[in-house]
Amino acid sequence: MLKExxxxxxxxxxxxxAANRLADLGKHSVVIEGGEYPVPKVCGEFLSPECLDYLxxxxxxxxxxIKDAHFYAGSHHMHFTLPIxxxxxxxxxxxxxxxxxxxxxxxDVLLHTKVVDLRREREGYVLHLSNGQVLQAGHLLIATGRLPQFHSSPPQFPYVGIKNHIKGVHxxxxxxMYAFQGAYIGLVAIDEDTANVVCLAERNQLERVESAExxxxxxxxxxxxxxxxFEKSTYGYSEWLTCKVPAFGIKMPSLEPRVYFLGDAAGSIPPVTGDGVAMAVSSGVMAAECASYDDAKGYRTRWLKQHHKHMRWGQLLHRIMLSPRQVKCALRICASFPKLSNFLFLKTRTKLY
Ligand SMILES: Cc1cc2nc3c(=O)[nH]c(=O)nc-3n(C[C@H](O)[C@H](O)[C@H](O)COP(=O)(O)OP(=O)(O)OC[C@H]3O[C@@H](n4cnc5c(N)ncnc54)[C@H](O)[C@@H]3O)c2cc1C
Structure with a gap:
């Protein structure tokens, strides 16, 4: 059995x-990835300011x-300059x-290799891989994303995510950001004439129509x-990418020694905040640092302290965005209290570790 x-x-x-931070600290790690990498994924492609220095x-x-944000709800439109x-x-x-x-x-990155079984034994964690290999891990960093893997709760998917690139848009x-009843759409420029378009919708919206498009x-x-x-653009992907999205919130399971849950496996914030990647970066860095001095308990405490309120603000914005009537009301309030939009933006950012 291989030991790592x-x-x-x-x-x-x-x-x-997490692997990059461990490498920066002079620690060797093995990353096990079930699929191909990189692969097209449903994502808004917005990067929150706090993760840029690490990247x-x-x-x-x-x-x-990205300097400005524009919100649209029915006939209402509001623009604000991002504080950072x-x-x-x-x-x-x-x-x-x-x-x-x-x-x-x-x-060492093992692609197309799934962890199919995971057990805690006296010497460490024993992982059975889909290629037949068995690996023993001293510290286990679980970054399996938003789909439940090693949690006990049964999967439920109240939302669907849909994405494409549209060319010819400046x-x-x-x-x-555009608000709809039960859905929202975000567009961001990813080069001179291409925008990423992503839609988060309640699942029943997709069930009522024939396709994501x-x-x-x-x-x-x-x-x-x-x-x-859309009238004047061509698509980057011939088929719209779709994915199932489970409920958002904290998932951090009970404490096991030398186990670290990170990224969406620890908790996922609604996409309206555009902060999921920053959370993945910061929790990866924090988990690597805590694992390097064997402090799973400290990691968990810090993670929960950092994200408890952050997630709540994210969920509040998400609920508002699913109703144009509420967005209109929120935009009116923000217009009367100009500092409020900056406040909400900063409240939904990850404080960097
Ligand atoms: C519609 C939508 C739009 C979004 N837009 C934005 C945005 O604009 N900006 C932003 O910051 N965030 C956005 N997010 C959130 C962001 O995409 C996620 O928070 C981020 O990708 C989480 O990264 P992760 O590494 O935790 O998980 P993932 O990127 O999901 O990676 C998990 C990996 O684990 C692998 N894996 C799972 N199980 C196993 C196993 N048993 N064995 C081996 N490998 C396994 C998977 O194959 C996968 O590659 C959006 C989310 C959604 C749903």
């Missing part, structure tokens, strides 16, 4: 950031700076660069500005 001190399950942003330190250069500039980049590019840094720095340095086209027709983009 640090084993990371899942090569998403959280898993690779840059691993040679990842975001494609665009954010960024955007195609996630395939970001993930490829994260993986490159890891491999250049000695991280959004410059802004993100645009029909759903998005139906929504887009409700806003002339948005409709114009």
């Amino acid at each position: 001190e640090f084993v990371i399950i899942g090569a998403g942003v959280a898993g690779l950031c 840059r330190s691993w040679d990842i250069k975001p494609a665009r700076e 500039s954010a960024a955007s980049m195609p996630h395939m590019q970001r993930d490829r660069q994260l993986l490159d840094y890891a491999q250049r720095n000695g991280v 959004l410059k340095n802004r993100i645009e 029909t759903l998005v086209r139906g929504l887009v027709g409700q806003y002339p500005t948005l409709y114009q983009y």
Whole structure:
């Protein structure tokens, strides 16, 4: 049986950031990824400001700076300048660069290898892999994403995520958010003339129509500005990418010695905040540092302290965004109290570890 001190399950942003941070600390790790990497995934491709310094330190250069946010709800439109500039980049590019840094720095990444069984034994954690290998881990970092893997609760998927790239759209340095009954759409520029478009909808919205594209086209027709983009654009992906999305919130399971849950496996924040990747980066870094001095308890306490309120604000914004009537009301309040939009933006950011 192969023995490793640090084993990371899942090569998403959280898993690779943990591996990169361990590499920076001079620790060797093995990352086990069930699928191919990178692969197209449903994601808004917005990068919150607080994770940019870490990404840059691993040679990842975001494609665009994002300075402004525009919100649309029915006939209402509000714009505000972000208190700190954010960024955007195609996630395939970001993930490829994260993986490159890891491999250049000695991280072993096993692709197409699933962890099929996991047990705690006296000497450590024993992992059975889909390729028949058995691995013993001293410290286990679980970064398996939002789909339940090693948690006990049965999966439920109240939402669906839908994404495409649309070409021929010039959004410059802004993100645009559109509210619908039971759904919202976000657009962000990812290069000179391409925007990433992502939709988060209640699952029943998709059940009522024949395809994800029909759903998005139906929504887009409700806003002339948005409709114009689609009228003159071509798609980056021939088929719209879709994914099931479970309920958002804290999932951090009970404490096991030398086990660290990170990224969406620890808790997922609604996409309206655009902060999921920043959470994955910060929890990856924090888990790597705590694992390097064997402090799973400290990690868990810090994670919960950091994200308890952060998640609540994210959930509040998410509930508001699913109702244009409430968004209109919120936009009116923000117009009367200009500092409120900055306050809400900052409340839904991850405090960097
Ligand atoms: C619709 C939508 C839009 C979003 N938009 C944004 C945005 O604009 N900005 C932002 O910051 N965040 C956004 N997010 C959130 C963001 O995408 C996630 O928070 C982030 O990707 C989480 O990264 P992760 O590494 O935790 O998980 P993942 O990226 O899901 O990675 C988990 C990995 O673990 C692997 N895995 C799982 N189980 C096993 C196993 N048993 N064995 C081996 N490997 C395994 C999977 O194959 C996968 O590669 C969005 C989310 C949604 C749903």
